[in-house]
Amino acid sequence: MIQIDPAILSRVTKPARYTGQEWNSIVKAPESVEASFVLAFPDVYEVGLSNLGFKILYHILNSRSGVAVERAYAPWVDMEAEMRRAAVPLCTVESFRPLAEFDAIGFTLQYEMSYTNILNMLDLAGIPVLAAERGDEHPLIMAGGPCAFNAEPLADFVDFFILGEAEEAIVDVAEAVAAWKKAGKPRGKTGILEKVAAIGGVYVPAFYDVAYHGDGTVKAVAPNHAAARPTVTKRIVKDLDEAPFPTEPVVPYLDIVHDRIMLELFRGCTRGCRFCQAGVIYRPVRERRPETLLKLAQELVDSTGYSEMSLTSLSSADYSCLHDTVRQLIDRFKDQGVSVSLPSLRIDSFSIQLAQEVQQVRKSGLTFAPEAGTQRLRDVINKGVTERDLEEAVGAAFKAGWSTVKLYFMIGLPTETDEDVAGIAKLAYKVLDLYKSVTGRRGAKVTVSVSSFVPKPHTSFQWYGQNSIEELERKQRLLKSLLRDRSISFSWHDAPVSFLEAVFARGDRKVGKALLAAWRRGARFDGWSEHFRYDFWLEAFAETGIDPHFYAGRERAATELLPWDHLSAGVDKTFLAREYQRALAGDSTADCRRDQCSACGVCQGLGVNVVDWGAGA
Amino acid sequence: MARFRLEITKGEEIRYISHLDYARAIERALRRAKLPVAYSEGFNPHMKMAFASALSVGVTSDAEYLDVDMAEDLAEEALASRLKPQLPAGIVLNRSRIIVGRPAALMAVVNLATYRITLPYGAETSADGAAAAVRRFNEVASVSYVKESPKGRREIDVKQYLAEPVELRQAPDGLELAAAIRITPTGSIKPVEVLSVLTGDFGLPGRADGARINRTGLFVSDGERRLTPLEVE
Numbered sequence: 063m064i065q066i067d068p069a070i071l072s073r074v075t076k077p078a079r080y081t082g083q084e085w086n087s088i089v090k091a092p093e094s095v096e097a098s099f100v101l102a103f104p105d106v107y108e109v110g111l112s113n114l115g116f117k118i119l120y121h122i123l124n125s126r127s128g129v130a131v132e133r134a135y136a137p138w139v140d141m142e143a144e145m146r147r148a149a150v151p152l153c154t155v156e157s158f159r160p161l162a163e164f165d166a167i168g169f170t171l172q173y174e175m176s177y178t179n180i181l182n183m184l185d186l187a188g189i190p191v192l193a194a195e196r197g198d199e200h201p202l203i204m205a206g207g208p209c210a211f212n213a214e215p216l217a218d219f220v221d222f223f224i225l226g227e228a229e230e231a232i233v234d235v236a237e238a239v240a241a242w243k244k245a246g247k248p249r250g251k252t253g254i255l256e257k258v259a260a261i262g263g264v265y266v267p268a269f270y271d272v273a274y275h276g277d278g279t280v281k282a283v284a285p286n287h288a289a290a291r292p293t294v295t296k297r298i299v300k301d302l303d304e305a306p307f308p309t310e311p312v313v314p315y316l317d318i319v320h321d322r323i324m325l326e327l328f329r330g331c332t333r334g335c336r337f338c339q340a341g342v343i344y345r346p347v348r349e350r351r352p353e354t355l356l357k358l359a360q361e362l363v364d365s366t367g368y369s370e371m372s373l374t375s376l377s378s379a380d381y382s383c384l385h386d387t388v389r390q391l392i393d394r395f396k397d398q399g400v401s402v403s404l405p406s407l408r409i410d411s412f413s414i415q416l417a418q419e420v421q422q423v424r425k426s427g428l429t430f431a432p433e434a435g436t437q438r439l440r441d442v443i444n445k446g447v448t449e450r451d452l453e454e455a456v457g458a459a460f461k462a463g464w465s466t467v468k469l470y471f472m473i474g475l476p477t478e479t480d481e482d483v484a485g486i487a488k489l490a491y492k493v494l495d496l497y498k499s500v501t502g503r504r505g506a507k508v509t510v511s512v513s514s515f516v517p518k519p520h521t522s523f524q525w526y527g528q529n530s531i532e533e534l535e536r537k538q539r540l541l542k543s544l545l546r547d548r549s550i551s552f553s554w555h556d557a558p559v560s561f562l563e564a565v566f567a568r569g570d571r572k573v574g575k576a577l578l579a580a581w582r583r584g585a586r587f588d589g590w591s592e593h594f595r596y597d598f599w600l601e602a603f604a605e606t607g608i609d610p611h612f613y614a615g616r617e618r619a620a621t622e623l624l625p626w627d628h629l630s631a632g633v634d635k636t637f638l639a640r641e642y643q644r645a646l647a648g649d650s651t652a653d654c655r656r657d658q659c660s661a662c663g664v665c666q667g668l669g670v671n672v673v674d675w676g677a678g679a
Numbered sequence: 680m681a682r683f684r685l686e687i688t689k690g691e692e693i694r695y696i697s698h699l700d701y702a703r704a705i706e707r708a709l710r711r712a713k714l715p716v717a718y719s720e721g722f723n724p725h726m727k728m729a730f731a732s733a734l735s736v737g738v739t740s741d742a743e744y745l746d747v748d749m750a751e752d753l754a755e756e757a758l759a760s761r762l763k764p765q766l767p768a769g770i771v772l773n774r775s776r777i778i779v780g781r782p783a784a785l786m787a788v789v790n791l792a793t794y795r796i797t798l799p800y801g802a803e804t805s806a807d808g809a810a811a812a813v814r815r816f817n818e819v820a821s822v823s824y825v826k827e828s829p830k831g832r833r834e835i836d837v838k839q840y841l842a843e844p845v846e847l848r849q850a851p852d853g854l855e856l857a858a859a860i861r862i863t864p865t866g867s868i869k870p871v872e873v874l875s876v877l878t879g880d881f882g883l884p885g886r887a888d889g890a891r892i893n894r895t896g897l898f899v900s901d902g903e904r905r906l907t908p909l910e911v912e
Contacts, residue, residue: 069889072737077695085707085767313707315693315700315767367707367765399710399718399726 064153064160070144078316079107080141082155085313086365088120089156090130092163096240099123099131100154100167100201104179105589107135107155111312112320114374115207116170119232121308129236132156132164133312136179137186139586139593145186152186161187165239166202168232171209171216174566175559175589180205181219181581191578193221193268198250204235210265211296211343212519212626215569215577217267221255225263225629226296226343227329229305234261259289263297265629266290272571272625278612280570283628295630300670302329302348309361313368322370322403323362325355327384331376332655332672335433336444336645337475339518340376342638343631345664347655348673352383352390359391363400371395372403379408379416380655382676388420414458427466427509428459434475435485441648442477444641449489456493460500466507467493473537474515474529474560476645483537486510487544494549508550512541514560518567519626520633522641527617528564531557558596562588564614570625573613575606634663680717681749682778683758684785686909689740689894692769698733701743704767709747711765714758717748731785731897731908732792732862735869740894742773744908746785776909785908789862791842791900794870795893796856798885805884809854810847812883816876817844824868824876837876840868842900845877854885857895870894 071077092098101119103110110116116133123131132154137145145152151160161167161183169180181191184203190196193203205216206224213223224231238257247253259266269290273281285292299305307326314321328349331341350358359371371391375381391402402420407413407428417428432452434440440447456467471486490510497506514534517526529537534557545552565573579602587593603610618624620639627635637660644651654660655672665671689701696704706726709716718724727748734740758775766772782788798804816822822837842859849855858873870892877883898905 067889068737068891069886071695072888077736078693078697078700081693081695083692083768085704313767315696315704317700317703364711367709367711369706369710398713399716399724 063158064150065158066150067148070141070148070150074141074144075138076107076316079135079138080155082158084155084315085367086310087133087156087312088124088130089132090124092130092157092159095130096128097130097166097236097243098164099129099236100134100161100164101131102134102161102167102169102180102183103136104169104176104183105136105172105587106138107314108316108318110135111314111318113170113172114324114326115228117308117311117324118306119168119228120312121310122229122232122306123236125306126233126236128240132159134161134167134183136176136183136587142182142186142586151188152183162189162201164201165243166204166235169203169205169220171205171207173589174209174215174563177216177566177577178581178585178588180216181578182586184219191219191581193219196221196251198247202239202251202254208339208343209567211339211629211631212567212569213265213267213629214272214571214625215566215573217571218574218578221251221266221268222258223265223267224297225265225294226631227299228263228297229299231261231263231297235264256287256289259287259291263294265294267571270628274570279618280623280625280627282623283625293628293630295668296343296632298632298668298670299329299348302673303350303354307358309358310365311362313366320372321368322372323359323366323368323400324372324374325359325362326350327355327373327375327378327381327387328673329375331380333377333380333446333653334444334641334651334660336442336522336641337433337472337515337518339521342520342633342662344376345631345633345662346670346672347380348670349382349675351675352387355387356390356394360394363395363398369399370401370403372405374405377408378404379413382674385416388416392419414455414462417459418462427468427507428464429468429470430455431470432489433470433472434478434482435471435487435489436482438648439475439478439482439485441650442645443475444645444650446650446653449492452489453492453496457496457500460497460506465497465501465505466509468509468511469493471510471512472515473512473541474534476523476526478529478537480537480540483540484544486512486541490545490550491547494547504549506549510541510545510550510552511554512538512552513555514557516560516563516567519624520631520638522638522645524568524624524638525618525620525622525642528561528614530611530615531561534560556591556594558599559588559591559594561610561614562599565610568625569613573608573610576602576608576610579605632664632668634661634667637662681752682781683747683749683753683755683775684778684909685745685747685758685775686773686907687743687745687766688769688771688773689734689738689743690769690771691739693767694739694769695736697736698730701734701770702728702730704770705745708762708765708767708770712761714747714761715749715751715753717750729785731789734894735871735892738870738892738894742894742896742907744785744789744897746778774909782911788899788911789897789908791859791898791905792862792867792894793857793859793896793898795895796858796870796874797850797853797891797893798856798874798883799853799889799891801885801889803884804854806849806854808882808884812877812881813845813847813856816881816883822876822880824872826868826872835866835868837868837873841873845873853891
């Protein structure tokens with residue numbers, strides 16, 4: 063057990079990030095379990111503890127008597143400096159044991175720009191960052207989460223990945239590790255990797271060889287080991303209603319990013335926005351029953367004491383029984399001082415009515431995501447929202463008393479012209495005018511938040527060459543020149559960050575060298591603008607001879623073998639290609655949830671069904 | 680309707696949480712305990728509770744006081760029996776009682792805080808040096824200290840906030856200082872500030888940032904008698 067010097071804790075910001083003891087955290091005696099794991103979040107505590115996936119896995123693993131799972135987070139830069147100076151290894155916030163003492167460490171891959179934090183956390187734990195340099199005495203390093211669907215940039219560092227929903231796979235892995243330990247670790251690290259490679263959804267990169275063409279594109283990814291399958295397909299929970307849900311989540315002392323009950327209504331979203339990776343990898347839609355949600359909600363309120371409950375899902379307003387469920391939740395919990403909130407709103411007046419009920423009287427801002435400025439481009443990305451939808455929704459919001467509206471857009475989408483960019487400004491002004499015509503006065507506040515499009519693997523736009531940094535910045539300047547009203551505030555993302563996201567989102571195994579080099583130069587917390595050092599990355603690419611533009615800006619041929627083609631989300635590549643063509647033609651595709659099947663292949667391929675309690679149930 | 684006055688601790692386990700974090704932890708415990716706490720009116724209702732005095736990050740306490748209003752009548756024993764199982768590590772309910780009538784707010788009446796400051800023994804520790812430093816500090820009439828805050832720099836006299844001389848003793852785990860600090864309507868001084876004056880200006884051996892600070896009590900003092908907020912009528 064590591065005891066951090068009080069003098070260190072008195073010097074760092076938010077020392078409670080490192081001192082644990084939270085309500086509902088679980089500490090088991092190491093000698094009482096067969097296998098011990100760490101859920102390691104490659105970002106700061108307040109971000110990491112907000113993650114629902116880790117709450118679920120913490121609950122599942124700790125509910126097994128033979129398994130202990132603890133948590134670790136990336137220490138903030140001030141704490142890292144103190145730890146390195148005093149040679150304090152990274153430890154968990156439950157038992158304060160060093161990470162190196164555990165059997166396996168699982169990282170979640172939520173965001174490409176947290177990859178350097180993974181290397182940094184391993185290094186702070188005294189664990190070699192390269193998988194090849196780790197022996198039987200080191201913990202196994204595993205990873206999961208959305209970015210695992212292109213595991214290749216991390217193939218040099220991670221021993222194995224779990225693709226898809228890990229509720230069941232993590233138990234298979236825990237049992238395999240416990241059995242391997244009990245048997246005296248036969249054949250060492252290779253022995254356990256062979257065992258986990260047999261588990262559905264598990265990808266062991268060392269068991270695959272990658273061959274390249276002369277132009278640098280991938281020629282073949284082939285198993286080099288009998289335990290490896292040619293394609294690894296994601297795991298999925300067929301019946302979400304029966305799936306374990308964490309009803310006793312850790313309640314922090316610190317004010318974390320999502321400091322409230324998270325009630326997951328359903329998983330998956332089949333609206334089919336063509337830029338959206340989550341919409342592919344979490345297919346198909348599976349809802350929980352309303353009565354299950356009410357029961358879970360009561361247990362969560364009882365066990366946490368939280369005063370707020372957020373109904374989370376990729377698109378919560380699409381829940382088939384939303385209205386009744388929300389009403390029942392509000393009724394049941396209002397006397398207990400618990401409010402209900404909906405984080406993602408659909409752009410229609412029904413959602414406004416609902417938001418009004420949920421928020422009662424308080425009118426904080428409303429957020430809408432038209433994503434693109436013109437109807438033409440919204441059709442390209444299959445964002446099934448019309449200008450009229452937005453007008454009606456915003457108009458209803460203004461009538462209901464809201465005056466602050468936040469609009470999310472992207473620039474750099476396929477086929478985008480300057481007219482589309484200007485359309486963003488036009489829409490913002492339209493919203494301002496709408497307020498005046500609805501209320502008869504000025505005073506609306508519109509925030510236009512514009513991110514730069516990053517093509518993601520396993521989406522219809524996975525072939526698309528990203529706009530260059532220069533082009534993105536030109537479009538940002540154009541927009542800035544058009545948004546001159548004081549009632550409109552404009553924010554945008556740093557284009558070099560979006561560029562690096564694109565490199566690592568669609569990188570192959572070779573880009574891992576640049577990742578390592580950038581981390582060695584000091585890159586970490588790259589997702590935090592105050593710590594982002596583009597110069598480190600440029601130097602790292604130069605040193606390793608890796609051309610980042612090859613990965614970010616190059617339009618990939620339809621015939622090209624993509625670095626992640628052996629990792630399957632259950633959605634056919636032909637479906638994605640078809641969708642890309644439809645996008646370029648400006649054709650939209652209906653939501654398969656209540657309309658016709660668009661033959662993405664996931665239900666048939668994985669033996670799973672859409673579960674929608676409003677559609678005839 | 681009843682107002683409860685609680686005496687609770689802030690233990691070593693949660694030493695590094697802020698006062699806001701501490702207050703939130705208690706609110707959540709009260710909610711888990713399903714106690715009929717009264718809420719304020721308005722768009723954003725919050726529990727009607729008030730603390731005697733905020734405690735700094737890094738400081739533990741043997742006795743913090745807060746008043747909580749209940750929307751319904753509640754027996755004195757019911758509060759303890761329902762709240763205790765819901766308190767997180769580091770918060771212990773020492774005692775509580777129903778406050779009759781509408782006395783002045785806790786914050787307005789508590790005017791003295793006592794602290795125990797432990798400086799771990801180190802190579803630089805010298806018992807004689809420490810005793811001399813504390814004696815000099817106690818003897819001088821005034822000690823100027825510059826408080827820096829986001830609002831700016833302000834020079835204050837440390838001694839005006841000390842209700843009695845600082846006491847020094849050698850405890851098993853370090854040099855132990857006992858200080859009684861006045862809380863006045865115009866402000867107070869933090870124990871860590873008194874300590875940094877002692878180590879910085881008076882040559883007390885040891886480093887202020889390695890010290891353990893514990894609030895040993897909060898009182899209503901009339902200069903002669905010290906009563907805890909639970910004893911005040």
